[in-house]
Amino acid sequence: MTNQKQHGRPITDRDGLGKKITTLRQRRGMTQADLAAAIGVSQPAIASYEAGKRDMPLSRLGEIAAALGVDVGVLVNGSPPPRTQ
Numbered sequence: 001m002t003n004q005k006q007h008g009r010p011i012t013d014r015d016g017l018g019k020k021i022t023t024l025r026q027r028r029g030m031t032q033a034d035l036a037a038a039i040g041v042s043q044p045a046i047a048s049y050e051a052g053k054r055d056m057p058l059s060r061l062g063e064i065a066a067a068l069g070v071d072v073g074v075l076v077n078g079s080p081p082p083r084t085q
Helices: 003-007 017-027 032-039 043-051 058-068 072-076
Strands: none
Touching: 017 032, 017 043, 017 058, 017 072, 032 043, 032 058, 058 072
16 A cells, blocks of 8 residues: 555645745644654655645644644644744
C-alpha cells in the first residue's frame, strides 16, 4: 500500500494553506523542526508543505491542525485568527 493510500487524498496548496501553517506555527513559537517532530515527519517535509511545493495527505492536515492547536477549518477555510494580546 502506498503512503498516499494510507493517509487519504492529497491536499494541494491552492488556497495558501502553506502560508497559514507558517503563520500559525510562528505565532505558537514553533520551528519547522518542532512541528515536524510533533506530527512525525521530517523538517524538510514541513518546509515543502509551507512552500506549497508538496501536496499533503488529508490526514496530515488534521495532525498539523492539532499540533498547532487550531481547528482544521482554520487551515482550510479561514484566515489565521487575529493575534491575541
